[in-house]
Amino acid sequence: MLEVLKILKSMYPNARTELRHDSPFQLLVATILSAQCTDERVNQITAELFPAFPTARHLAAASFAEVANYVRSAGLWRSKTNNLLKTAQILVEKYDGEVPQTREELEALPGVGRKTANVVLANAFGIPAIAVDTHVFRVANRLGLSNGSTPLQVEQQLMEVIPEEEWISAHHWLIRHGRALCKARKPLCDRCPLQPHCRYFQEN
Secondary structure (H helix, E strand, O other), rough: OOOHHHHHHHHOOOOOOOOOOOOOOHHHHHHHHOOOOOOHHHHHHHHHHHOOOHHHHHHHHHOOOHHHHHHHHOOHHHHHHHHHHHHHHHHHHHHOOOOOOHHHHHHOOOOOOOOHHHHHHHHOOOOOOOOOOHHHHHHHHHHHHOOOOOHHHHHHHHOOOOOOOHHHHHHHHHHHHHHHOOOOOOOOOHHHHHHHHHHHHHOO
């Protein structure tokens, strides 16, 4: 485990979220938009959305049509537009426009599941958490860091074997590795320094 983390750290020393944001609120919005949507597409959307609605108060005062005009190129744009508006309104009414800093409060917001809550906790507030997206799920199971059949199982297993101070970084290392080498359909095992430690490589 320690060797795997050491190698991943050396491969992706500057790994961090690729969702562009300038505040916890903007990261929350970007992460809600990222469901079934690439980070690249989200960044294209938020490049225009954030100047128009930079804070929760601005977004809460907008109409569905105004927000949908920016979000339309994202998958599931109708539900995402509704969720963004409702979330912004709750933030204004209940949290004075600020983003709460507990998983329970975050998950109570429309469009926010455990993964999104963990992304915000880790990247906006530096609170240790491991968000399990498709890349983390695939890479962790292939490497043998986990063997879970659900994102929650993988998250819990990773939290048990990875030191807490590495949770945030490890999340980003696994994502970067999934995008760079450990691809879903054709993993580039011949180029991967983790071969000696990888369960998937040994079995295949």
